[in-house]
Amino acid sequence: MSISDLVSVAALILSIISFYKSNESDKITKRWEVYKENVRQKEVDEQNYYSKNNSRVSLIPYFHLSFNKKIDTKNIGNEEHFILPISLINLGRESATNIRLEPIIQDGGIENYFKTGDLQKNIHFVYEYLNMQYAFPGVSIDFSVCCKKHGTAYDVFFKIRFNDLIGRTYEQEFRFQYCFTVTNEFSMNHTSSLPICIEDSDRTSKPISSV
Incomplete structure (x- = not known):
């Protein structure tokens, strides 16, 4: 195998590794974004819940x-x-x-x-x-x-x-x-x-x- 062939194979391997890492990085980023959105939505839901209940407690018998x-x-x-x-x-x-x-x-x-x-x-x-x-x-x-x-x-x-x-x-x-x-x-x-x-x-x- 000639040097040019070795260089081509190495370039292909590096390209595959780079693609794999990029793909994994995208997956991690997407999972992180989904996690942050879930946390944000949970905080919004909790805030709405406490706001609703605090408002209710101020009006109900206690x-x-x-x-x-x-x-x-x-x-x-x-x-x-x-x-x-x-x-x-x-x-x-x-x-x-x-x-x-x-x-x-x-x-x-x-x-x-x-x-x-x-x-x-x-x-x-x-x-x-x-x-x-x-x-x-x-x-x-x-x-x-x-x-x-x-x-x-x-x-x-x-x-x-x-x-x-x-x-x-x-x-x-x-x-x-x-x-x-x-x-x-x-x-x-x-x-x-x-x-x-x-x-x-x-x-x-x-x-x-x-x-």
Whole structure:
């Protein structure tokens, strides 16, 4: 094989290598562009989601834990019990209706409205149910919880459901903490989660049925 043939073969090999590298580079560039577009679209979608939900939260009923009374003790069935007075204030700009405690766990078919820390068995129960099933903006609703007297610090979880004025249904979760051996007041370590819309149907749009 002559030198010119070797040069031609080398040039062909270099051309193939160059084409391959160029093709791979184009593929990488295209994949990168697709990735960037996907990320951009995801950011846009997330921004739209949070913008929509922040706007909605500013208008819907929104409850916050409030502790205006101290923890009390009472003898029930010859045993000392804690009575925990709980208040929920509507900080939203819209009224809430049909407010009710929602079972948080099912235990043998029995409705349990509370979950206590990591305990498998529930030890907290409703003592006095919600005093109202509706709440205008700025209005509080009250209920109380009881449990046998103990010396442990517990986190207690519960949730409520309610409707807005056009019939949409929301669920909201709460957590409070107390330790009676330290103080008869509730801990400042508590949370009121944002309400979640679980049924987004406008019942005002339904025709009124004739009698």
